[in-house]
Amino acid sequence: MSVSEEYITLELFKSKPCCLACTDENYIHPEPKDVATLIKLAGWSQNDAAKLVGVSYSTERGSSTIRKWKTEKAKKEHREIPYSTWRLMLIYAGVVVIER
Numbered sequence: 001m002s003v004s005e006e007y008i009t010l011e012l013f014k015s016k017p018c019c020l021a022c023t024d025e026n027y028i029h030p031e032p033k034d035v036a037t038l039i040k041l042a043g044w045s046q047n048d049a050a051k052l053v054g055v056s057y058s059t060e061r062g063s064s065t066i067r068k069w070k071t072e073k074a075k076k077e078h079r080e081i082p083y084s085t086w087r088l089m090l091i092y093a094g095v096v097v098i099e100r
Contacts, residue, residue: 010041014095021096022083030086032078036070042093052092053085 013019018030030038039049050056050063057063068079090096 008041010093010095013038013041018086019090019095022087029083030081032070032072035066035081035086035089038089038093038095039066039070042089049089053088055085 016034017026017028018034020027039046042049044052046062046066047057047059049066055063055065057066065079068077069081071078087096091098
């Protein structure tokens with residue numbers, strides 16, 4: 001079963017350990033497929049996601065930063081998404097809420 005089949009809604013995606021706060025002992029840093037799935041489920045283009053989190057993008061080529069976060073770890077181009085950026089994406093997507 002692929003990630004997109006397993007997590008076909010944002011509501012189901014919320015159950016992933018990567019959606020927990022980093023202070024939770026069950027938190028797991030998101031994999032590239034988690035980043036790609038969140039962007040897809042939120043209905044964002046690569047440029048939409050880049051604008052939301054403040055990274056560079058080109059209207060013609062998209063965002064190399066977003067692309068690197070979605071690239072498999074075994075590939076040279078891969079970069080880990082910073083936790084704060086990941087959390088911001090989760091907030092914008094409505095997966096988590098800010099509690100005061």
